[in-house]
Amino acid sequence: MAKFAKKKDGDLPAVSTASLPDIVFMLLFFFMTVTTMKDSSLLVENTLPNASEIKKLEKKDRVIYIYVGKPTQEYQKVFGTEPKIQLNDKFANVDEVGSYILAERAKKPQELQNVLTTALKVDKNANMGLIADIKQELRKVNALKVNYTTYEGNAFNNLQ
Amino acid sequence: MARNNEIPEVNAGSMADIAFLLLIFFLVTATIQTDMGLDRKLPPKEPSPPVPLNERNVLRVVLNKNDELMVESELLSINELRSSAVAFLDNGSDTKSCNYCGGERDPYSSENPDKAIISLNSDREASYGMYVKVQNELTAAYMKLRNRESLRLYGLEYSELEGIYNDSQTSVIDKKQIKDKITTIRNLFPMRLSEAETRQSLK
Numbered sequence: 379m380a381k382f383a384k385k386k387d388g389d390l391p392a393v394s395t396a397s398l399p400d401i402v403f404m405l406l407f408f409f410m411t412v413t414t415m416k417d418s419s420l421l422v423e424n425t426l427p428n429a430s431e432i433k434k435l436e437k438k439d440r441v442i443y444i445y446v447g448k449p450t451q452e453y454q455k456v457f458g459t460e461p462k463i464q465l466n467d468k469f470a471n472v473d474e475v476g477s478y479i480l481a482e483r484a485k486k487p488q489e490l491q492n493v494l495t496t497a498l499k500v501d502k503n504a505n506m507g508l509i510a511d512i513k514q515e516l517r518k519v520n521a522l523k524v525n526y527t528t529y530e531g532n533a534f535n536n537l538q
Numbered sequence: 539m540a541r542n543n544e545i546p547e548v549n550a551g552s553m554a555d556i557a558f559l560l561l562i563f564f565l566v567t568a569t570i571q572t573d574m575g576l577d578r579k580l581p582p583k584e585p586s587p588p589v590p591l592n593e594r595n596v597l598r599v600v601l602n603k604n605d606e607l608m609v610e611s612e613l614l615s616i617n618e619l620r621s622s623a624v625a626f627l628d629n630g631s632d633t634k635s636c637n638y639c640g641g642e643r644d645p646y647s648s649e650n651p652d653k654a655i656i657s658l659n660s661d662r663e664a665s666y667g668m669y670v671k672v673q674n675e676l677t678a679a680y681m682k683l684r685n686r687e688s689l690r691l692y693g694l695e696y697s698e699l700e701g702i703y704n705d706s707q708t709s710v711i712d713k714k715q716i717k718d719k720i721t722t723i724r725n726l727f728p729m730r731l732s733e734a735e736t737r738q739s740l741k
Binding site: 395396398399402403405406409410413427428429430431432433434435436438441446495497500501502503504505506507509510513516517518520521522523524525526527528529530533534 | 550551553554556557558560561564565568573574575576577578579580581582583601616617660661662663664665666667669670671673674675677678681704
């Protein structure tokens, strides 16, 4: 039976890697769809509190973000450890919030300017005083829709 | 000289490497953002004249700098806040205007949910985590009552109604109907959560 040449034993056939690109592309597309681009790097600590009665912010283009929290380790030498406000890529004072909102609002298309939401991403250890000041500023520029951004979870984990 | 007319096959062996490179780039630059939270509407800036309210229609919630909670002049644990808010909103001592209330009809508590106001005052030193927790509990109280009424009237929970309304597959006609239902429920238990300064006038 010369037709059936005996296979050499102990020789594993090479695994085909032809489908590897497909798998990787699949992963790539998954990540492209579920994530969003980082538009500004965080200068403050930002551990959001948990809440259970939350609503999803639907449209990304209608949201203005304000970050509040302690400056991160590398900035603590310069800015101290008191909670600060971060607007775009830099630290800001409370009185700059209003003009920031107005500037961001002017950048949006006309039809969205009345339906903007301000998302407050505040570290759970921040003080209420700063938040109250920010809210006063928001009221001054008539940005009345706010969203206290939280993680989904049990609110009783907030105090630890 | 014989020409080879066949197009040579492109070597796809490095495709995986290119794809990995892209993948790693996206992993590094992207973040999974949380875009969920508690929606609130701030009162407009124009100073409105002080509205006289009946004291029994106001539930005073005060958060002090040690993150302790005081409800109607008594220290209360955060676990009890939801039930006491529900009891206050659902009280309905005015039986005529609130025939759907299931509360105790206590004459010293709120008349009907439309008049009932929860006033939240927080100290400047209070922590934001605690504040969100209080807000969360108060929202939960409203949601509980809205769910109850919605279940009674339409056989669906309020949160389900909102879910259907926000679903992009719902047709325009259905949306209109559901919006009416949502508005009805919202009017039964309007969310009247005030963070303004409230003064107790002495008579």
